[in-house]
Amino acid sequence: MFTKLEKMLQILDSRAEKQARKSAETHGRRGFLSKVGGLMVASALFPVLPFDRSMGKAYASxxxxxxxxxxxxxxxxxxxxxxxxxxxxxxxxxxxPGSDASKVAWVGTCLNPDDGKDYLVSYNDCCGKAALVGSTFCFTSQDERPGYRMGLHNDINWCMANDNKGYYCTVALLVGIVDE
Known part of the structure; x- marks a missing residue:
């Protein structure tokens, strides 16, 4: 009974040896090392890839x-x-083009509904061109302060510090996240 088992083990051993030798002949150590190195680099870069944090929420629809x-x-x-x-x-x-950002601005704190965080937003007027008729005018002054002191409310011509004081439009730049 041991002889049959020994013969089967010898056959399996020789087949495994042939397969290993054949693999060693066709695939060198350098190829193996380059594949392992590529896998290590890819796994190190995986955490910085972008991914969808919306948790399946469909905002556009x-x-x-x-x-x-x-x-x-x-x-x-x-x-x-x-x-x-x-x-x-x-x-x-x-x-x-043809307008310059105001040298002074006002800042608002806005909640981004995508991530639930409050952001400081700097509102800079663009100065130097005549106002464009038909553009979208927004008046969304949440928590606006009364106009008793300059800088505490947004109903001011912020182009006053520029050479050309003509108001054209307003940009909204993210300054940073509000610390809690």
């Missing part, structure tokens, strides 16, 4: 305009009082 940058209801415009630059030849973060 619910009819909400909090994520439409051309709407006054966009979350970043919570304290905006002026014309949207992305509707006037610029973007929500850059002035249109």
């Amino acid at each position: 619910d009819g909400s305009s909090v994520f439409d940058e051309t709407s006054c209801d966009y979350w970043r415009y919570c304290a905006l009082d002026g014309t949207l630059c992305n509707d006037s030849g610029g973007t929500n973060t850059s002035c249109p």
Whole structure:
């Protein structure tokens, strides 16, 4: 009985040896090491890849305009009082060509519904061009302070510090996250 078992083990052993030798002939150590190295680099970069944090929420389909940058209801415009630059030849973060950002600005605190965090948003007027007729005007001054002291409310011509004081539109720049 041991002889049959020994023969089977010898056959399995020889087959495994042949397969290992064949693999060693076709696949060298360098190829193996390069594959292992590539796998290690890929696994180190995996945590920095972007991924969807919305947890399956469909924002575009619910009819909400909090994520439409051309709407006054966009979350970043919570304290905006002026014309949207992305509707006037610029973007929500850059002035249109031919205009300059104001040297002074007001700051609002806006809640981003996507991540539930409050952000400081700097509102800079773009100055130097004539106002564009038909652009979207927003007056979404949440928690606006009364106008008894300059700088505490947004109903001011913030282009007053620039050489050309003509107001054109307003951009909304993210300054940072509000610490809790």
